[in-house]
Amino acid sequence: MNEQVAESEGVQLDAAVGSVEQASQALREAFPGKVRPDEREGYEGVIVDADALVDAALFLRDQLGFRYLSSVTGVDYANDGLLESVYHAYGAESGALVFKVQVGCGNPEIPSLVSVWPSANFQERESYDMYGIRYAGHPNLQRILTWEGFAGHPMRKDWREPYYEEEHKPFKTRHPDGGVFRAEDRNPFGRNVQYSPGFDPAKWEDIAQSAVYDGLMREVKEEGLQTETITVNVGPQHPSTHGVLRVVVVLDGETVVDLMPVLGYLHRNHEKIGERCTFPQIIPYTDRLDYICSMSNGLGYVLAVEKLIGIQPPERAEYIRVIMAELTRIVNHLMAIGFLWNDVGAYFTPVIYAFNERELILDLFEMVSGSRMMCNYMRVGGVFEDLPAGWMEKARALVYDRLPRFVDEFHRLLSENEIWRSRSMGVGILPAEQAVAMGASGPLLRASGVPYDIRRVEPYSIYDRFDFDVVVRHNADVYDRFLVRMEEMRQSLRILRQAMNQIPAGPVQTGKKNWTMKVPAGEAYHRIEAPKGELGFYLVSDGGSNPWRYHVRSTSMINLTPLAEMCRGHKIADVVVILGSIDITLGEVDR
Amino acid sequence: MYGLGILKGLSVTLKHFVNTYVDDIKWGFAKRYTPEALLVRQSAEARGVFTVQYPEEVLLPQERFRFVPFLVYEGTDEDRQYRCTACGICAKACPPQCIWIVRAKDPETGKPLRRPAEFYVDIDICMNCGSCAEYCPFDAIQMDHDFELADHDRETAHIHDLQRLGKPVEYYAKIRPTYYAAEQEAKAAKAARAAKAKAARRKDK
Ligand code: SF4
Ligand code: SF4
Numbered sequence: 001m002n003e004q005v006a007e008s009e010g011v012q013l014d015a016a017v018g019s020v021e022q023a024s025q026a027l028r029e030a031f032p033g034k035v036r037p038d039e040r041e042g043y044e045g046v047i048v049d050a051d052a053l054v055d056a057a058l059f060l061r062d063q064l065g066f067r068y069l070s071s072v073t074g075v076d077y078a079n080d081g082l083l084e085s086v087y088h089a090y091g092a093e094s095g096a097l098v099f100k101v102q103v104g105c106g107n108p109e110i111p112s113l114v115s116v117w118p119s120a121n122f123q124e125r126e127s128y129d130m131y132g133i134r135y136a137g138h139p140n141l142q143r144i145l146t147w148e149g150f151a152g153h154p155m156r157k158d159w160r161e162p163y164y165e166e167e168h169k170p171f172k173t174r175h176p177d178g179g180v181f182r183a184e185d186r187n188p189f190g191r192n193v194q195y196s197p198g199f200d201p202a203k204w205e206d207i208a209q210s211a212v213y214d215g216l217m218r219e220v221k222e223e224g225l226q227t228e229t230i231t232v233n234v235g236p237q238h239p240s241t242h243g244v245l246r247v248v249v250v251l252d253g254e255t256v257v258d259l260m261p262v263l264g265y266l267h268r269n270h271e272k273i274g275e276r277c278t279f280p281q282i283i284p285y286t287d288r289l290d291y292i293c294s295m296s297n298g299l300g301y302v303l304a305v306e307k308l309i310g311i312q313p314p315e316r317a318e319y320i321r322v323i324m325a326e327l328t329r330i331v332n333h334l335m336a337i338g339f340l341w342n343d344v345g346a347y348f349t350p351v352i353y354a355f356n357e358r359e360l361i362l363d364l365f366e367m368v369s370g371s372r373m374m375c376n377y378m379r380v381g382g383v384f385e386d387l388p389a390g391w392m393e394k395a396r397a398l399v400y401d402r403l404p405r406f407v408d409e410f411h412r413l414l415s416e417n418e419i420w421r422s423r424s425m426g427v428g429i430l431p432a433e434q435a436v437a438m439g440a441s442g443p444l445l446r447a448s449g450v451p452y453d454i455r456r457v458e459p460y461s462i463y464d465r466f467d468f469d470v471v472v473r474h475n476a477d478v479y480d481r482f483l484v485r486m487e488e489m490r491q492s493l494r495i496l497r498q499a500m501n502q503i504p505a506g507p508v509q510t511g512k513k514n515w516t517m518k519v520p521a522g523e524a525y526h527r528i529e530a531p532k533g534e535l536g537f538y539l540v541s542d543g544g545s546n547p548w549r550y551h552v553r554s555t556s557m558i559n560l561t562p563l564a565e566m567c568r569g570h571k572i573a574d575v576v577v578i579l580g581s582i583d584i585t586l587g588e589v590d591r
Numbered sequence: 592m593y594g595l596g597i598l599k600g601l602s603v604t605l606k607h608f609v610n611t612y613v614d615d616i617k618w619g620f621a622k623r624y625t626p627e628a629l630l631v632r633q634s635a636e637a638r639g640v641f642t643v644q645y646p647e648e649v650l651l652p653q654e655r656f657r658f659v660p661f662l663v664y665e666g667t668d669e670d671r672q673y674r675c676t677a678c679g680i681c682a683k684a685c686p687p688q689c690i691w692i693v694r695a696k697d698p699e700t701g702k703p704l705r706r707p708a709e710f711y712v713d714i715d716i717c718m719n720c721g722s723c724a725e726y727c728p729f730d731a732i733q734m735d736h737d738f739e740l741a742d743h744d745r746e747t748a749h750i751h752d753l754q755r756l757g758k759p760v761e762y763y764a765k766i767r768p769t770y771y772a773a774e775q776e777a778k779a780a781k782a783a784r785a786a787k788a789k790a791a792r793r794k795d796k
Contacts (some may be wrong), residue, residue: 355641416596
């Protein structure tokens with residue numbers, strides 16, 4: 001068995017024809033009058049007419065090679081009475097081609113792109129849920145994060161939460177006249193829910209639930225035993241769903257016929273909270289997305305804001321950011337592998353060994369940022385504070401000595417275990433073509449043989465300065481995802497060693513740090529290679545100090561899209577293993 | 592041979608198992624939780640058991656560790672001179688908006704004074720982000736190290752008022768020695784500069 005990492009070319013995303021500029025030119029020529037450049041100040045990409053959308057998307061995918069649809073989201077331009085659906089598509093080595101569709105608020109309907117890019121599936125549902133944009137032709141257009149009885153579409157500008165105080169923070173009541181109140185008194189339990197007009201909880205029938213059940217595939221058997229399928233709910237309170245995820249599984253005996261993840265149990269309308277906040281105030285909230293990787297979340301967000309403003313952090317801060325992001329990757333992969341082993345039944349030995357090392361890294365995080373998990377360390381234009389005295393020595397001892405030895409030991413402990421191999425090899429296969437089409441990213445995509453790593457194809461921060469290999473494997477099963485993570489830890493250590501050797505002295509902040517800032521009008525999308533995959537932040541500013549639109553392209557949620565595909569035909573016990581191999585955090589799935 | 596991989600793995604487990612005893616003997620069972628021992632046991636040299644028996648054994652927080660804020664006062668407990676000037680920056684910067692400040696007013700003229708009459712932090716809402724301490728221009732509000740805030744009555748105890756929030760400057764100096772030293776140094780430098788400027792002015796006259 002070849003344990004070495006395959007460094008070959010593998011299945012490629014099709015190379016995009018020429019640059020993004022040329023592509024959008026070609027698109028405009030192919031659809032004259034239907035596709036026009038977005039000429040708003042600070043905006044990019046093209047605006048497509050709704051009736052030409054599907055054709056334009058097919059043209060983009062098949063003729064121009066934009067085979068990866070990264071993000072779909074809505075924006076409410078309430079002042080213009082418009083709703084907009086924004087798409088970011090990528091080719092193998094190209095930047096984003098941004099295209100948008102605008103519709104009036106009254107009857108917003110846009111053709112669905114699920115048939116072109118299946119990765120749009122959950123994202124269009126989210127956009128429908130949040131904005132009420134109906135995607136015609138979507139196979140299952142239902143709310144995804146809120147429940148069916150929910151009143152209104154919460155991301156619309158005219159929607160107000162039950163504890164609403166003002167449009168934007170800071171709220172006027174806080175100073176100078178105090179007026180303290182307990183949040184619970186103002187917003188008592190039971191009244192913190194808004195029902196649709198005419199809604200009576202007592203008489204309510206949960207059609208949505210039956211729709212979930214009815215929507216799933218069932219086999220009608222012609223031959224053999226006429227057994228009936230059964231439907232089982234795994235979760236939302238199930239130890240191996242890694243949080244409050246519910247998976248509805250249709251079983252034939254022990255074999256999975258179909259399944260569907262049901263999301264939203266941890267939904268807290270992160271994006272609305274973000275739009276109420278000033279730009280820097282959002283940073284601590286991003287920690288709570290994927291709470292295992294708060295450092296990389298913060299990094300992704302501040303990079304998006306910096307892109308919008310057009311500033312650069314100082315050199316030292318860049319290095320510190322990379323160091324923190326790579327340490328986070330190690331933390332994440334340690335946990336992902338440890339909990340994956342819990343899922344196969346190696347109860348807690350591997351995960352506790354992994355936690356030992358994680359503790360030591362979290363000590364480092366606590367030293368620099370003051371918190372082990374909710375780091376709140378990145379700042380727009382820099383980082384919170386410089387490394388404290390003694391930090392580098394501690395980190396060096398870990399990165400040069402302890403962690404490399406640990407990764408080797410972890411390999412010895414796990415990789416050759418026969419039980420593990422028989423549970424993971426050939427389980428949960430996700431072919432490269434499908435992985436790309438379904439928007440998989442991160443180790444999930446690379447284990448399917450697609451050498452796609454944003455640090456390499458579209459280097460952000462200073463990743464272009466480091467030597468590292470993009471880890472690829474080709475069997476596309478659970479075992480390969482495990483090995484990709486193992487090897488990525490080694491590559492992270494490699495980057496860390498280089499960064500620690502090269503880090504210069506100097507300031508860690510550009511300009512003055514402030515809790516509020518004016519950000520020029522425009523839009524920006526920035527994505528990073530977070531430990532779990534592609535984490536993107538889409539921001540629209542109207543020139544004020546609060547984002548007009550703040551959207552998180554959630555890796556974990558979109559990586560759940562191929563779950564059903566991977567599980568069909570396997571045993572129910574494999575579902576938890578496959579789910580574990582995707583590596584999700586519910587804080588980020590539900591936001 | 593089938594099973595070799597499992598045996599290989601078990602050898603790792605065995606090593607860890609033995610290590611815990613070696614480590615125990617090295618420290619002498621009772622001394623594993625002394626501050627000196629913890630310094631090693633929380634470093635890359637750590638071997639053996641990682642867990643501690645909280646609350647009997649408590650790991651020391653790092654200097655920058657942050658938990659719900661407190662207000663620094665100078666002077667004694669009876670005569671508290673809060674550093675806070677009631678400027679309101681922390682209340683504005685606080686992401687979940689859980690700080691409420693009532694600025695003191697001169698009882699005769701009604702003019703606002705540079706100190707708080709009331710100051711509240713709702714610690715149920717506080718997300719321990721540290722923004723208040725970060726942006727306070729007077730180092731008046733600081734993040735605490737005391738995380739043991741469990742309570743029987745959340746109805747009344749979880750909104751900290753001025754009395755509850757106040758902690759003496761000595762406490763601040765104790766939990767954040769480097770920050771306090773830097774602050775004192777900056778103050779001394781400023782005083783020296785002022786004195787020099789004064790002397791220069793006197794000479795000019
Ligand atoms: S604690 Fe600091 S920021 Fe807050 S009101 Fe007082 S002086 Fe201003
Ligand atoms: S720590 Fe953060 S949330 Fe808590 S009071 Fe200070 S600013 Fe507000």
